[in-house]
Amino acid sequence: MTAPLKTVILSSSLLTERMLFYSSFLPSLKGKIEASLWTTSERNLDFKSANGIPHVTVESFPAVRPFKEFPYNYLRRLNEFSWDYSMRPPSRTGAIRRLRDRETRLYTRALKLPARIIAMLKMENSFEDWLEGVLLSYPRTPEGARRLAAATPDMLVTTGTFRYEEPAITATAIKLGIPTLALITSWDNPSTKNRMVFKYDGYLVWSEQMREHLYQFFPYTRQAPVYVIGAPQFDVFFQPRFHEPREVFCERQRLDPALPIVMYALGSPNLFRENASVLHLAEHVARGELGDVQLLVRPHPLFDGGLDIARLSQLRPRVVVQETGQTGLSVPARAQNEDEIRDWVNTFRHAAVIVNLSSTAAIDGAIFDRPVVNLDYDPEPGQSRQGLVNEINHSWTHFKPIAESGGMWLVNNPAELVEAVRTYLKLPELHREKRCEMAEQVCGFLDGRCGERMAEALMDFGGEERKRNKR
Numbered sequence: 001m002t003a004p005l006k007t008v009i010l011s012s013s014l015l016t017e018r019m020l021f022y023s024s025f026l027p028s029l030k031g032k033i034e035a036s037l038w039t040t041s042e043r044n045l046d047f048k049s050a051n052g053i054p055h056v057t058v059e060s061f062p063a064v065r066p067f068k069e070f071p072y073n074y075l076r077r078l079n080e081f082s083w084d085y086s087m088r089p090p091s092r093t094g095a096i097r098r099l100r101d102r103e104t105r106l107y108t109r110a111l112k113l114p115a116r117i118i119a120m121l122k123m124e125n126s127f128e129d130w131l132e133g134v135l136l137s138y139p140r141t142p143e144g145a146r147r148l149a150a151a152t153p154d155m156l157v158t159t160g161t162f163r164y165e166e167p168a169i170t171a172t173a174i175k176l177g178i179p180t181l182a183l184i185t186s187w188d189n190p191s192t193k194n195r196m197v198f199k200y201d202g203y204l205v206w207s208e209q210m211r212e213h214l215y216q217f218f219p220y221t222r223q224a225p226v227y228v229i230g231a232p233q234f235d236v237f238f239q240p241r242f243h244e245p246r247e248v249f250c251e252r253q254r255l256d257p258a259l260p261i262v263m264y265a266l267g268s269p270n271l272f273r274e275n276a277s278v279l280h281l282a283e284h285v286a287r288g289e290l291g292d293v294q295l296l297v298r299p300h301p302l303f304d305g306g307l308d309i310a311r312l313s314q315l316r317p318r319v320v321v322q323e324t325g326q327t328g329l330s331v332p333a334r335a336q337n338e339d340e341i342r343d344w345v346n347t348f349r350h351a352a353v354i355v356n357l358s359s360t361a362a363i364d365g366a367i368f369d370r371p372v373v374n375l376d377y378d379p380e381p382g383q384s385r386q387g388l389v390n391e392i393n394h395s396w397t398h399f400k401p402i403a404e405s406g407g408m409w410l411v412n413n414p415a416e417l418v419e420a421v422r423t424y425l426k427l428p429e430l431h432r433e434k435r436c437e438m439a440e441q442v443c444g445f446l447d448g449r450c451g452e453r454m455a456e457a458l459m460d461f462g463g464e465e466r467k468r469n470k471r
Helices: 014-022 047-051 069-087 094-103 112-120 124-136 142-151 166-176 208-217 219-223 232-238 246-253 275-286 309-313 338-350 361-367 386-394 414-426 432-443 450-470
Strands: 005-011 033-039 056-060 155-158 180-183 202-205 226-228 261-265 294-298 319-321 353-356 372-375 409-411
Touching (some): 005 142, 005 166, 005 450, 014 338, 033 450, 112 124, 155 166, 202 208, 202 450, 208 226, 232 338, 261 275, 261 361, 275 294, 338 361, 353 361
Parallel strands (some): 033 056, 180 202, 261 353, 353 372
């Protein structure tokens, strides 16, 4: 009988951790993979006792220290700039570059000249290969190295290749000769994030489109297995245990179950400040100018603040702000329990119309066949980031195809926003076919079994690596 594959799984964000805990992923590993989950979230350290999955142990994440500014971070920035000049990705040029340049120190921006030379000489590949070796030589996590060496896993699975903590453990695994498998967390990651300097032995992606984006921006991934598994975090949308009657959901959210719910899903306040558009829509709803409806405002679960809560509170009972954040906790320490997952699922499930500004909430809504209104304007007074909105919706590699798919309604000003919501409330079937196509294109699979496919990919990858090691 083949022994179960010993696996260490890294988790440093609630956006990925929720797919591990609440999809069919962990149960599908039983008898085949013996997993240890290293998490940055203190809230999830009691997961084993709470959920009773004996083949998975949950441990705290090892301590990780940053790279020294010089030379390591300088070399990383130089590498990123050289790839920007080489590939000219829309999400790292134009308005977004001007925005970031204002926040970047002069001596870091000075690296653009040598980066341009590297790109002109087509040396970005060889420079990145050399840089990988340099970064591998810097020990960022002595604790992680000790624990990984003691665990002797057959493979390491990372769910945060673009984040701060997990690449430190990956570097240790590479030096120990442990095969590494990377989950590319979201559909925008290949085209919008900084460089993945470390090369993994295999990759997990949502869709064929996402695999093509990975090949495009990280050409060396063509030499490794890339598994298309779908988006496991959306498996909860298909699980009846997270579905609750409208009356129960509305009572908890202080909503009227008899009235349609317009839901405004906020993005990161670090990119856009949407308070003005939320207030504009809320005031129209409160005055009854969209009919007998109510508005539920959902902040991003990773971000607190950014809303004029006092003003919105004056518009009750027709306007409600949902509680999603965990005030006082750092972003890596946050997590979502079953009640918060249930809120997320039923917020989209019971909404009549979704409003957002170029976020994954558009896909959440489309999965439930809910009409999606997407802002094509900067709602902040002065519209200093209008150019960035235009570029995201009409140039960025991941978002342009869905923004221009016909599956969502792009609005250019507050008046159009109100009219689009009003129309969708009357005609929810409008754009339905394109909306469904949009969700399928992004997610790859919409059957609630992505966690199972992820588990199967781990077993296939680990089995092949085990055979290779024996040879």
